Amino acid sequence: MYKIIKKRVLNPSVKSMEVYAPAIAKKAEPGQFIILRVHEKGERIPLTISDFNRDKGTVTITFQEVGKTTKLLGRLEEGEEILDFVGPLGKASELEGYKKVAVIGGGLGTAIAYPQAKKLHNLGAEVHSIVGFRNKDLIIYEEELNQVSDKVFITTDDGSNGHKGFVSDVLQQLIEEGNKYDLVIAIGPLIMMKVVSELTKKYGIKTIVSMNTIMIDGTGMCGGCRVTVGGEIKFACVDGPDFDGHLVDFDEAMRRGAMYKEEEAYSDHICKIGLGGN
Amino acid sequence: MSNTALKKVEITERDPKVRNKDFKEVVLGYTEEEAKQEAKRCLQCKHRPCVQGCPVNVKIPDFIKLVSEGDFEGAYEKIKETNSLPAVCGRVCPQESQCESRCVRGIKGESVGIGRLERFVADWHMKNVEEKPSEIKLNGKKVAIVGSGPAGLSCAGDLAKKGYEVTIFEAFHTAGGVLMYGIPEFRLPKKIVQKEIENLKAIGVKVETNMVIGKVFSIEELFEQGFDAVFIGSGAGLPSFMKIPGENLNGVYTANEFLTRINLMKAYKFPETDTPIKVGKKVAVIGGGNVAMDAARSAKRLGAEEVFIIYRRSEEEMPARLEEVHHAKEEGIIFKILHNPTQILGENGWVKAIECVKMELGEPDASGRRRPIPIKGSEESLEIDTVIIAIGQSPNPLIKSTTKNLKTHDWGGIIIDEQTGATSIPGVYAGGDAVTGAATVILAMGAGKTAAKSIDEYLIR
């Protein structure tokens, strides 16, 4: 059992929890994730390690309540425990040796991108963070990003805060203005990562994206997380989740991500009317 | 008074039309009387050919004699001398190619039902005898076991009995390996596996789940933490693909994913449990081994109308247990043998059909089986909506890639000294599917025992 030490509500649907898992905290690196199961009949779901504290032995997860498991998780309070918590899984992001990096986060992807921005900053890179949200009430991780970025740009789809429009527009503008990035990291919805990758390809800037596929084991056993990268089958859980954005087959990934849409809607519905493990 | 019947005493099995709709066990086992009758078919051969056929040399005639005398607990003790998982092996061993293949009674008629008797004895013990944990004196040495499949479990059990402090590290949230996530409930009830694990805990074995070795700790770090030796029994979990067009369409699963969703995550109880599975109406399972049979029979149970097994050789070459092929047919699985998939066709991103080419058998290949050769121009397509790939697994590279100096074959198997199970790193042993590639429960168990013996010798030296 893994105890929730601290819980924060970041916006109406995004919560963050600091979980006591000393062995994982000791090894965790930016880019890695954990898989958890809330209760005995629960599903295994992957969540990125959005921060860790080796001294306190804690790992922070930040999640958006989109379906049954994330909602159940969101209902747990400080002091309560999560049944299973395994990690750190996946490869650590390779962040050494860059001078100037644009870190792009879409919605919840902002929390996932934060540890990367932090590590790059600590390694001495100039970090420009460009993060986008649907509206100003959904903004998360602004303060944290300010601390580890040389510049932070916030966009909202409706213009309720910052730049109106998409992160890719801001990135393009910054590049056009002469910013010479040697790396772009894009984390968020698949469509956002696709658009950013297409843009940076034009400019020939190396781009890393983080693939959030459907996963079960997280150890390379089931093949459910497979993505096509450069024409080859890769497993996001062990070969990733970071991949070269210019090589990822996004259209296939979007299709595979929707595989369980109907079942999820059904399960979540049951959860709401109270039959689920409430 | 011996039993001269040519056939085995019949064993009760549930009606195929009923059982192919649920996950309850198919074979119900012998009663005491039936077991005694079957035991009396054994001729107590002096040269004991059957024993040679068993990878762990179960003392077959001896235990069968005790069964015929009604001393079931005595029979249990006898089996346990060499086999630590009889309830499992009695159910899943490919007896027809092991112990029973050598049985004298099989020359004229059917062999003695050794597997059935082994299962009976183990079940009888589980039902009637309270396990008493014997006092074990700890010897102060610690051993770490990576993986809780049959290899890890048997290695752990043997070492614990010798006084070692044993900790099993398992990546999944439940221990048991393939016995839990691969082989379905209707063939091997999970409570049997859990009982075996409880027995190990009762003799002091610690089981730490949610621990992916190579990620959370490396093998090297296990030594730093005070373990004196390590056994790697991490299995063969890496699924193979066919490398044909359409394999990433929605509706294409590996058998590992399909079976894990069903067995470990209990997707067959969805929405009571949270993990979903999509089965479809027409399912094609590719492959001819136990994994393929299990996937096909599970798909049928989840409501698929038509389930096909597509296999490129003939039925004779099928590696699956004979009994399971027979059960699958009874349950209405359709066998398309001598067919090989060439591509999977899709519509809107979902599987729509599978195209296969017909095969014919040529000269024997390296495996000694006749090589299947495609018949040009014989391609035909079959409308289906789900494909399950069950063409084999190889060892997972995770441990190898995080362990310096651990020698492996090109295909991923860990290289060991056959006699001892020792790997290229002192104090590190390995066995089971991680070494051999996908094999059998009994071989994995045997490898775990061999390693336990060597570890003991290594550490007391």
Ligand SMILES: Cc1cc2nc3c(=O)[nH]c(=O)nc-3n(C[C@H](O)[C@H](O)[C@H](O)COP(=O)(O)OP(=O)(O)OC[C@H]3O[C@@H](n4cnc5c(N)ncnc54)[C@H](O)[C@@H]3O)c2cc1C
């Ligand atoms: C490596 C990795 C890291 C991730 N990190 C985070 C994170 O830090 N924070 C976070 O909130 N989410 C993260 N995700 C996504 C998260 O796993 C899903 O949101 C979660 O599984 C949804 O479970 P559910 O039962 O609540 O929703 P479900 O009822 O299962 O699904 C609800 C909806 O969520 C979407 N969804 C389902 N599964 C996934 C998935 N695996 N990835 C993306 N969308 C999905 C689908 O559109 C679905 O309709 C990550 C995914 C991966 C693979």
Ligand SMILES: Cc1cc2nc3c(=O)[nH]c(=O)nc-3n(C[C@H](O)[C@H](O)[C@H](O)COP(=O)(O)OP(=O)(O)OC[C@H]3O[C@@H](n4cnc5c(N)ncnc54)[C@H](O)[C@@H]3O)c2cc1C
């Ligand atoms: C569907 C199916 C049906 C089968 N049917 C039969 C049958 O009827 N008869 C028969 O004899 N054999 C059968 N087999 C084969 C048999 O199950 C295997 O040969 C046997 O289980 C191998 O045992 P093992 O202990 O080597 O590995 P496994 O049983 O594979 O166990 C390995 C364990 O190690 C864990 N692990 C892996 N990596 C790590 C890590 N890095 N850290 C921690 N833990 C890790 C895994 O999660 C797993 O629990 C079947 C296999 C399958 C898949």
Ligand code: SF4
């Ligand atoms: S362990 Fe398997 S091979 Fe050996 S006697 Fe039992 S059923 Fe036969």
Ligand code: SF4
């Ligand atoms: S070979 Fe058959 S008949 Fe002979 S001892 Fe073995 S089981 Fe009995």
Ligand code: FES
């Ligand atoms: S999650 Fe199963 S292989 Fe990646």
